Amino acid sequence: MSAALKEWLQKAEEDYGVALREVRVRKNPANNAVCFHAQQCLEKYLKAVLVQKGKLFTKTHDLNVLLSDCLDCYPLWTAMRDDLKRLSQYAVQFRYPGESADRIEAVLAVKIMKRCRLEIRSTLGLHDAVGK
Numbered sequence: 001m002s003a004a005l006k007e008w009l010q011k012a013e014e015d016y017g018v019a020l021r022e023v024r025v026r027k028n029p030a031n032n033a034v035c036f037h038a039q040q041c042l043e044k045y046l047k048a049v050l051v052q053k054g055k056l057f058t059k060t061h062d063l064n065v066l067l068s069d070c071l072d073c074y075p076l077w078t079a080m081r082d083d084l085k086r087l088s089q090y091a092v093q094f095r096y097p098g099e100s101a102d103r104i105e106a107v108l109a110v111k112i113m114k115r116c117r118l119e120i121r122s123t124l125g126l127h128d129a130v131g132k
Contacts, residue, residue: 006047009126015041016117023110031092034106038113039063039090045120046070052124056112061091083112 019037022030039061046066050057055072057066063084070077087109094101101109121127 002051005048005051008044008051012041012044012048012117013045016113018111019113023106029103029106031101031103031106034099035087035090035109038109039087041113042084042087042116042120043091045117049073049120049124050115061088063088077123078121079118083116087112087116101119 015037019034019041022034022037039107042063043066046058046063046069049070050066053070055069057069060066064081067077067081067084090101090109093099
Protein backbone atom coordinates (compact mmCIF):
# COMPACT_ATOMS: atom_id res chain seq x y z
CA MET A 1 0.00 0.00 0.00
CA SER A 2 1.42 3.38 -0.98
CA ALA A 3 2.03 6.07 1.62
CA ALA A 4 -0.47 8.36 -0.13
CA LEU A 5 -3.20 5.70 -0.09
CA LYS A 6 -2.49 4.90 3.55
CA GLU A 7 -2.79 8.57 4.49
CA TRP A 8 -6.13 8.98 2.69
CA LEU A 9 -7.44 5.89 4.49
CA GLN A 10 -6.22 7.15 7.87
CA LYS A 11 -7.88 10.53 7.32
CA ALA A 12 -11.13 8.81 6.26
CA GLU A 13 -11.07 6.65 9.38
CA GLU A 14 -10.50 9.71 11.54
CA ASP A 15 -13.66 11.30 10.15
CA TYR A 16 -15.46 7.98 10.59
CA GLY A 17 -14.50 7.86 14.26
CA VAL A 18 -15.53 11.47 14.88
CA ALA A 19 -18.95 10.91 13.28
CA LEU A 20 -19.52 7.76 15.34
CA ARG A 21 -18.51 9.43 18.60
CA GLU A 22 -20.57 12.55 18.00
CA VAL A 23 -23.73 10.72 16.97
CA ARG A 24 -23.75 8.99 20.39
CA VAL A 25 -23.75 12.27 22.34
CA ARG A 26 -27.07 12.93 24.07
CA LYS A 27 -26.40 16.22 25.86
CA ASN A 28 -25.65 19.10 23.46
CA PRO A 29 -25.22 16.90 20.38
CA ALA A 30 -23.20 18.21 17.45
CA ASN A 31 -25.53 17.00 14.69
CA ASN A 32 -24.00 19.39 12.17
CA ALA A 33 -20.55 17.92 12.83
CA VAL A 34 -21.89 14.37 12.48
CA CYS A 35 -23.22 15.14 9.01
CA PHE A 36 -20.03 16.95 8.00
CA HIS A 37 -17.71 14.16 9.16
CA ALA A 38 -19.89 11.48 7.53
CA GLN A 39 -19.51 13.34 4.23
CA GLN A 40 -15.79 13.85 4.78
CA CYS A 41 -15.26 10.16 5.53
CA LEU A 42 -16.73 9.09 2.21
CA GLU A 43 -15.04 11.90 0.29
CA LYS A 44 -11.67 10.68 1.53
CA TYR A 45 -12.50 7.04 0.83
CA LEU A 46 -13.47 7.85 -2.76
CA LYS A 47 -10.28 9.87 -3.18
CA ALA A 48 -8.32 6.92 -1.73
CA VAL A 49 -9.81 4.68 -4.41
CA LEU A 50 -8.79 7.13 -7.10
CA VAL A 51 -5.27 7.33 -5.64
CA GLN A 52 -5.07 3.53 -5.62
CA LYS A 53 -6.08 3.44 -9.29
CA GLY A 54 -3.61 6.19 -10.18
CA LYS A 55 -6.39 8.50 -11.34
CA LEU A 56 -6.19 12.25 -10.96
CA PHE A 57 -9.16 14.00 -9.41
CA THR A 58 -10.29 17.59 -9.16
CA LYS A 59 -10.36 19.45 -5.89
CA THR A 60 -14.00 18.88 -5.01
CA HIS A 61 -16.27 17.98 -2.11
CA ASP A 62 -18.96 16.68 -4.48
CA LEU A 63 -19.27 12.96 -3.76
CA ASN A 64 -21.13 12.31 -7.01
CA VAL A 65 -18.30 13.78 -9.06
CA LEU A 66 -15.86 11.52 -7.23
CA LEU A 67 -18.19 8.55 -7.62
CA SER A 68 -18.42 9.17 -11.36
CA ASP A 69 -14.62 9.11 -11.51
CA CYS A 70 -14.68 5.67 -9.82
CA LEU A 71 -17.45 4.07 -11.88
CA ASP A 72 -15.28 2.94 -14.79
CA CYS A 73 -13.43 0.68 -12.31
CA TYR A 74 -16.42 -0.17 -10.09
CA PRO A 75 -19.64 0.18 -12.12
CA LEU A 76 -21.79 -1.47 -9.44
CA TRP A 77 -21.09 1.48 -7.18
CA THR A 78 -23.73 3.38 -9.11
CA ALA A 79 -26.08 1.94 -6.47
CA MET A 80 -24.50 4.38 -3.98
CA ARG A 81 -25.37 7.46 -6.06
CA ASP A 82 -28.52 8.51 -4.16
CA ASP A 83 -26.87 8.05 -0.78
CA LEU A 84 -23.79 9.99 -1.86
CA LYS A 85 -25.94 12.75 -3.34
CA ARG A 86 -27.61 13.19 0.04
CA LEU A 87 -24.32 13.23 1.96
CA SER A 88 -22.57 15.48 -0.55
CA GLN A 89 -24.60 18.49 0.55
CA TYR A 90 -23.24 18.15 4.09
CA ALA A 91 -19.80 19.37 3.03
CA VAL A 92 -21.09 22.92 3.45
CA GLN A 93 -24.83 22.95 4.20
CA PHE A 94 -24.66 22.96 7.99
CA ARG A 95 -21.31 24.64 8.50
CA TYR A 96 -22.67 28.17 8.60
CA PRO A 97 -25.65 29.91 10.22
CA GLY A 98 -29.04 29.49 8.62
CA GLU A 99 -29.45 25.72 8.61
CA SER A 100 -28.87 23.03 11.18
CA ALA A 101 -29.06 19.25 11.14
CA ASP A 102 -31.35 17.48 13.55
CA ARG A 103 -30.83 14.12 15.24
CA ILE A 104 -32.76 12.23 12.55
CA GLU A 105 -30.57 13.67 9.82
CA ALA A 106 -27.38 12.92 11.78
CA VAL A 107 -28.40 9.29 12.37
CA LEU A 108 -29.26 8.87 8.68
CA ALA A 109 -25.90 10.38 7.67
CA VAL A 110 -24.09 7.83 9.84
CA LYS A 111 -26.12 4.95 8.39
CA ILE A 112 -25.25 6.05 4.87
CA MET A 113 -21.60 6.53 5.83
CA LYS A 114 -21.38 3.05 7.35
CA ARG A 115 -23.07 1.37 4.39
CA CYS A 116 -20.93 3.07 1.73
CA ARG A 117 -17.74 2.77 3.78
CA LEU A 118 -18.23 -0.98 4.13
CA GLU A 119 -18.68 -1.37 0.36
CA ILE A 120 -15.62 0.72 -0.43
CA ARG A 121 -13.43 -1.00 2.18
CA SER A 122 -14.55 -4.41 0.96
CA THR A 123 -13.66 -3.48 -2.62
CA LEU A 124 -10.25 -2.26 -1.45
CA GLY A 125 -9.70 -5.59 0.31
CA LEU A 126 -9.91 -4.01 3.77
CA HIS A 127 -12.19 -6.57 5.36
CA ASP A 128 -11.48 -5.55 8.95
CA ALA A 129 -14.43 -3.15 8.66
CA VAL A 130 -17.00 -5.79 9.58
CA GLY A 131 -18.67 -5.02 12.87
CA LYS A 132 -17.19 -1.52 13.24
